[in-house]
Amino acid sequence: MTRVSSFCIAVLLTAIALPSIAHDYREGEVEIAHPWSRPTPPGIMMGVGYMTIHNTGDSDIVLKSLETPRAARVSIHESMRKDGIMRMRPLEDGLTIPAGGSVELKPLSYHLMLEKLKKPLKVGERIPLTLKFNNAQVMEVELSVDSMEAGQEEQGASGDHGTMDPENMDHEGMDHGSKGHQGMKHDH
Template sequence: MRQILLACTALLALSATAQAHEYQVGSLHIDHPWTRAMPPGAPTGAAYLVVHNRGETADRLLGADTPAADKAEVHEHVHQDGLMKMRQVEGGLAIPAGSAAVLEPGGTHLMLFGLKQPLEDGTRFPLTLHFEKAGDLQVEVAVQKDAPAAASEHQH
């Protein structure tokens, strides 16, 4: 009975780890990179994450790349002339010291152009983030049917 209990505990721990994944480079801590599942043939997608800067120096997310898409760019949603539009963030995204940059649906995000494979629920793909000071960091982006609970809390 004890072995079954230990096995169940280990499976639950692995399950929690699979859902919430974190990365570290320098003073930057990256929480749960994810994207929404997209129908087959969708040409674009978007990746979301939170970058916490636990250091005393500001940094900047310059961009990203992935073998899953032709290109990835930092984009933001803006209200212009009464319409919601999307545009590339020129010069990258500032990550102030002691603060966080939230990439979320309806806000700043990593736009993925020319998807090379379907974004299917339950899969993952590599994404390399390029930071001005901290350098490059490869993360795994979790493809999910719905936004994770933490991301829903950030939405406006």
């Protein structure tokens, strides 16, 4: 009995130490794998949301709208490179997940923007999120607020606003590509 309970405690501690532990949801033909977000510093009113949505059904589905009690609005964006610059564009018609296919929402690609956050998102929190689809059931998931880099929470909190501000985060990639080369001179 003593052995069992100490084993349970060990399992519990492991779970607490790994906030990014995978969590999946399934509703009918739709699977959502590891919905996650990033912590936001005070004063930043915008958060992000990422996940993989898999459609195991025979017909396409469309993610049309989302809601969370933690933000005034949730929109679906796509980051894309245009004229060498990373831009974000809202997907007004929703995000299609093809029959038998999957779409990954991830940094520098499709992502959710949680707009007008009511308070900052903190590492370890679970943020309730409702997803509404065309052609599929409503789903309730929780975004796991993962540290910027697993095991390096302190570093993430101390600065590097470029990766913490979701707007700048998506724009960060552009400077390396375009400026870096244009500014280079070959004098010899």
